[in-house]
Amino acid sequence: MAKAASESAAVGEPLFKVENLVKHFEVRDGSLLGGGSKVIRAVDDVSFTLHRGETLGIVGESGCGKSTLARVLLRLVEPTSGKAHLEGENIFDLNKHEMRLRRRRLQIIFQDPFASLNPRMTVAEIVREPWAIFPGEVPRREWHDRVVELLKRVGLNADDAHRHPHQFSGGQRQRIGIARSLALNPEIVICDEPVSALDVSIQAQVINLLEEIQDEFGLSYIFIAHDLSIVRHISDRVAVMYLGKFIELGNWRDIYESPTHPYTQALLSAAPSIDAAERRQRIILEGEVPSPLSPPTGCRFRTRCHRAEDRCASEEPELSLRGGRQLCACHFAAPMPA
Amino acid sequence: MADLTTVSEGEARLVSARDLLRVSNLRVRFQTPHGDVDAVRGISFAVGREETVGILGESGSGKSVSVGAVMGLLDSPPAKIKGEIRYGGLDLVQAPIRETRRIHGDRIAMINQDAVTSLNPGLTVGYQVAELFRVHRPGTSRGDARRKAAELLDRVKIPSARDRLNSYPHEFSGGMSQRVMIAMAIALEPEILIADEPTTALDVTVQAQIMQLLAELREQTGMALILITHDLGVVAESVEKVLVMYAGQIVERGPTAEIIDRPAHPYTAGLLASVPRTEHKDRKLEAIKGAPPVMSAIPPGCAFHPRCGWCRAACRKDAPELTAIEKFRDSACHFATEVYRG
Structure with a gap:
C-alpha cells in the first residue's frame, strides 16, 4: 500500500500552501459585569509552503502558537482568516462533508500517547476506526490483515491487536498512534510534540520510525517540537515561531548554523x-x-x-x-x- | 520507630571531613496493594562541601525517590527505607523527627519541577517566604522576616521585589515561581541544595536563566548542589560529578566530562549515542532497544540486560556490582572495561 504513494510523487513539488493564516481567540475580561473582551493572537499571519516528501520543523516556546497552528491546519479549530491550499483547493472553503473526505489526507500524531488513545478500545479497534468512518477505503474482510500489517510496520506484534492501551508503555502507545495515522494513507502528517512525553532512550526509536515510514509512505511532515536537536535531526526546513508569528524560516542548516534573527x-x-x-x-x-x-x-x-x-x-x-x-x-x- | 539516636564521637568521625552527606546502601521499598515494589535498590554516594553532583536517570529509575528519602519526604508506610543517610553526625533514616526537622528545609533544602503548585495559592508570596524565618528561626520579628523576604526575592532577580511581596502565586509565571522556590530554598543558607528537575517544566530560554541563577548563587554561598535530571545536556553543563541511575541502582558514576567523553556502562553509552547531533543528521539515530523496566518487574541479573548489546549469559544471572575501572570511575557492568575501552 505504500508503493502507490511513494512512486506517484516527485519529491519537492508544493503540496500544501498556507497563506496569511490567522487564529484569534476572544477571551472575556475577568470581571463578570459587562467586562469587555480581549483577543489572544495565537497565530498571526503565518504563511509557508510544505513540499511533497519534506519535513518542515516548527520550533518555539510554550505559548508561541505552534500547537494552535497544528489544530487550525486540520480544522480542528476554525481559523479567523487565511487560506490553506491542498493541491489548489482551499481547505477552509470546504463544507463539513468535503472536509471530512480531505481529512484522511491530513493526519495528526499527538504529544500525549496516554490521553490520545481511547482506553476502552482494543488496539485493533483504534487502528481500524478510520476505515469505519471512511467506508470503501478498505474492505471489511481485509481489516484484520491490514491492522496486523500496520502494527508490524510500527514495531508491534500481531497479538497486540487485542490488547488495550493501558497495557503498553509510552513508546508503544505512540507507535499505536502512528499506526492509526497511517491507516488512511495520508499525504501530510502533523506531528505535535510526538516524542516529548517519552523517555530519552525511547525518543530515538520513535524518531527513527517516523523517518522510515516517511520514505515508505511518501509522507510530508509538519513537525512541531520544542526540542531543538530533535527538530534539527528530522527537518529539511525549520520555522522559528514567537508570539504567533514565524520570525525565521529556512533550510535547517541556515537556521541552525547561521541564524540571523x-x-x-x-x-x-x-x-x-x-x-x-x-x-x-x-x-x-x-x-x-x-x-x-x-x-x-x-x-x-x-x-x-x-x-x-x-x-x-x-x-x-x-x-x-x-x-x-x-x-x-x-x-x-x-x-x-x- | 527506632531508638533515640545519639551519635557517638566514633560514629561522627565515619563521616569524613569533606563529605557533607553520605548515603550508604539506601533501599526504598513501597508496599502497594499489588505487592512490594523496590524503587531504590541499594545505592551509596557522598556529596562533599561545595560539590555539584548530578543524578541522571529516566522515569522510574529511582532518582526522585532517592532524594525524597534524603529529604524525609517519603511516608512510612507505605515506604520502607533501609540503609543510612548520614548528615552532620546524624542518620536521617533513624533520627526522630524533632532532630531531622532542623536539617530538612534548613541545612538541606530542595526545589522541584512543579514550582507553581508547590506554592500555596491562598497566601501572598511575601508571607510564604517570610514564614520560613518565623518557623525555622523563632524570634525573628515580622518586620525582619519581611525585610529578609524582600532581599531574597531581589537576590533571585525578581524585578521590583519589594512590591511583589504582596502578589499571589497565580500572578507569577512558571519561571518566576521557580525563582520564588529558589528564594525559599536558600533563605536559611543551606549547605546542600537538592534540585529535582528544576527546569523540566520551563522553556529553554527560561531554563537558561534559572540554571545561571543557580550557578551564581552557588558561587556566592558555596552550597553543594544535587541536581536530578533526565537531560544529558543539563548534566553536561551544570555538574562536576554524575551518578547514572537505572532501575533503582547506580550503574555508572564519575566526573561528568569524562563520562560523556568515554562512558563505561552500555546504558550510559546508549543514552549518549541516541542524542541527535549535526554530524549524524543523515543517519538513523542509535536508539536503545526496548523500554525501561517497570519497578514491579525488574529483570533478574543485570536489570539492563534485555536492552543491552553486550549481554551474555552471566548478565542474565548475576547482577554486576558497581566497581572501579579507573580512578574516580565506577561502572556496574560485567564488561565495563571493554565498554570503556570502546
Missing part, C-alpha cells in the same frame, strides 16, 4: 548540549515571553531584544530575505558575531 540566536544558544564544541556563547534573554493578549507593538520580540531600536516599536518587520539565505523578520537581521 536575535531570538533564534538566543534560543539556540540557550539549549544545553553534551558537545562542548556545540556550546555557543550563551545569550541570556531578559524576562519572559509577553502575554499574547497584549503583544508589544511593532516587532513582538523587541522587549527582550538586545538589538532593539526605536524603529522596532513602530514598524513591524516582515518575514523576508535579509542578506542570508533564509527568511527573517528582523530590521537588523545579522549573523552572530563569531
